[in-house]
Amino acid sequence: MTVLYFEDFALGQKFGSGWFAVDAAEIKSFAAEYDPEPFHLDEVAAAKNAVLRGLTASGWHTASITMRLLVESEFRPAGGIVGFSADEIRWPRPVRVGDELRVETEILHVRPSKSRPAYGIVKIRTTTFNQGNEPVQILVSNLLVERRSG
């Protein structure tokens, strides 16, 4: 897979990914460690939740799975994926047991870094889709990417 330097990125480029299958055991084990709420831990309690209506993955679990898909995707910036901020995260619908997720990443903006001359800043939108092609997460984030000349 080709490593991409700052100079290689341009507005509108898109990158795909493989798939990640979400099962109940992983939803519960992530939640037990990092987001121990009944609607992420237990099917019966989750079914009673009027908003979520059934076991759902923590939003931070979805964000973490998204990162895994991104790291293993065609999107391969020089120096690795070093995000320093996000402008937005939305979780428009829950991730449920049996969902299969993939990501699409689009380049929104590129600019040199003022404080780090050997780097540029690349703004990306990473949309996480389920098997029904419905977005489950939209993330706009800012990455430090090495310059070729750097």
Place this chain on the structure above:
Amino acid sequence: MTVLYFEDFALGQKFGSGWFAVDAAEIKSFAAEYDPEPFHLDEVAAAKNAVLRGLTASGWHTASITMRLLVESEFRPAGGIVGFSADEIRWPRPVRVGDELRVETEILHVRPSKSRPAYGIVKIRTTTFNQGNEPVQILVSNLLVERRSG
């Protein structure tokens, strides 16, 4: 611990948390699962990274630890902590082996939900501090909170 309904929240209220100690084994095991980049997995590779200069936790690991601290904190909205979006996440400095983290949550805005009359929307800023009282993450997020009358 008192459960707080939408009507109980007001601009400027603050909530503290306990502490979470970050060790190398947990940084590496989270990264192996969700963010397999050399600077999160291996001390030698991490030391060579010109930006991070040593083993650091994935930003999504920091976000997940933040959620754990929040769920176990004094901040206890009715219906659980159900976030549907974040307006901003920043990671102003890395989380390193041996860091001890805590969070402070401040209420930024409260408003009724137009689409869900039984709920209100509470915007919060959750700042994650290390043992030196330096912010390692700033997160502004939007939660659905049950109304008492709902």
